Amino acid sequence: MSTETRHVLLMDGPDSTGLIHKVTGVLYNHNLNIIRNDEYVSPDRQFFMRTEFEGELGREALLDELGRTLPGEVNLRINPKKKKNIVVFATKEHHCLGELLIRYAFDELDADILAVVSNYNTLQPLVSKFGIPFHYISHEHRTREEHEEAMLRTLAIYEPEYLVLAKYMRVLTPAFVDHFPNRIINIHHSFLPAFIGANPYRQAYERGVKIIGATAHFVNNHLDEGPIIAQDVKEVHHRQTAGDMATEGRDVEKLVLSKALNLVFNDRVFIHRNRTIIL
Structure with a gap:
């Protein structure tokens, strides 16, 4: 079931080339609008990203495409922007x-x-x-x-x-x-x-x-x-x-x-x- 709301995508895992491009591309493909994006790479080459976005969310479809697009070691979570x-x-x-x-x-x-x-x-x-x-x-x-x-x-x-x-x-x-x-x-x-x-x-x-x-x-x-x-x-x-x-x-x-x-x-x-x- 889809919902119209604001969400936060949290991602962490080993750093590799093009991670930001891949994530934002998948969100674009799902017609989701990015409100804010923050990222950090630690000295031990661990990548962290928080992406706040809005739009009609098909959670399972989005997670499935992200899983197929990103390296397998990456951890993904999508949380609704709520109390x-x-x-x-x-x-x-x-x-x-x-x-x-x-x-x-x-x-x-x-x-x-x-x-x-x-x-x-x-x-x-x-x-x-x-x-x-x-x-x-x-x-x-x-x-x-x-x-x-x-x-x-x-x-x-x-x-x-x-x-x-x-x-x-x-x-x-x-x-x-x-x-x-x-x-x-x-x-x-x-x-x-x-x-x-x-x-x-x-x-x-x-x-x-x-x-x-x-x-x-x-x-x-x-x-x-x-x-x-x-x-x-x-x-x-x-x-x-x-x-x-x-x-x-x-x-x-x-x-x-x-x-x-x-x-x-x-x-x-x-x-x-x-x-x-x-x-």
């Missing part, structure tokens, strides 16, 4: 979650927040103001596996495309992460790879740093080592305490998370090994 469905995880801190809720309410998030899940009920009054389902799933008196099984049962109701960890302060097990490969986005309260793990602002204060930062990254099975999507920093000075730094850092965290989500939800992020390519 992503997400579920947000949080614990007790409100600043990142609040930023996402406000952006969602004013149609600035490029996503639909289907639900918020938390291991505390602290943020339920905040979430209820936005009319979004809130699921309090306590971790107390449960093993980590039991707690995650309960969360998975809730997520099965919504089938989200992405999970967003908005200051969710529990480490997810490999078994849980495997359910959402490259689909969990976390905000870490430091400029990774510095100050991995807990209490990064205390670590930064004790080290006497002159900048603090935040890092949004995909979650994998190595703590705080997933592919980095976005980062930013802010200057600090010796008169500030660890608490002062944490306060300053919260502003950076919520803006970095919002920036990273905008990139991901607009299909601008490729993962290559443990790095991101952003087009």
Whole structure:
């Protein structure tokens, strides 16, 4: 069945001569209009391309011709240009979650927040103001596996495309992460790879740093080592305490998370090994 809409073609694979010409030629043959095209060739000769196009799409026919035209090692995906469905995880801190809720309410998030899940009920009054389902799933008196099984049962109701960890302060097990490969986005309260793990602002204060930062990254099975999507920093000075730094850092965290989500939800992020390519 054909649809009239805007789509994004994502392509990556070994670089070879004429890839852009071949792709744009196939799109032209299908009477599809290219709105924007971005490409990049990495030092190890890996080719990445994001093509935004519009027109009446016959998906299977288009993919079939692209598959016959391009080298077999090329990966192809066609995504509709639409909002992503997400579920947000949080614990007790409100600043990142609040930023996402406000952006969602004013149609600035490029996503639909289907639900918020938390291991505390602290943020339920905040979430209820936005009319979004809130699921309090306590971790107390449960093993980590039991707690995650309960969360998975809730997520099965919504089938989200992405999970967003908005200051969710529990480490997810490999078994849980495997359910959402490259689909969990976390905000870490430091400029990774510095100050991995807990209490990064205390670590930064004790080290006497002159900048603090935040890092949004995909979650994998190595703590705080997933592919980095976005980062930013802010200057600090010796008169500030660890608490002062944490306060300053919260502003950076919520803006970095919002920036990273905008990139991901607009299909601008490729993962290559443990790095991101952003087009």
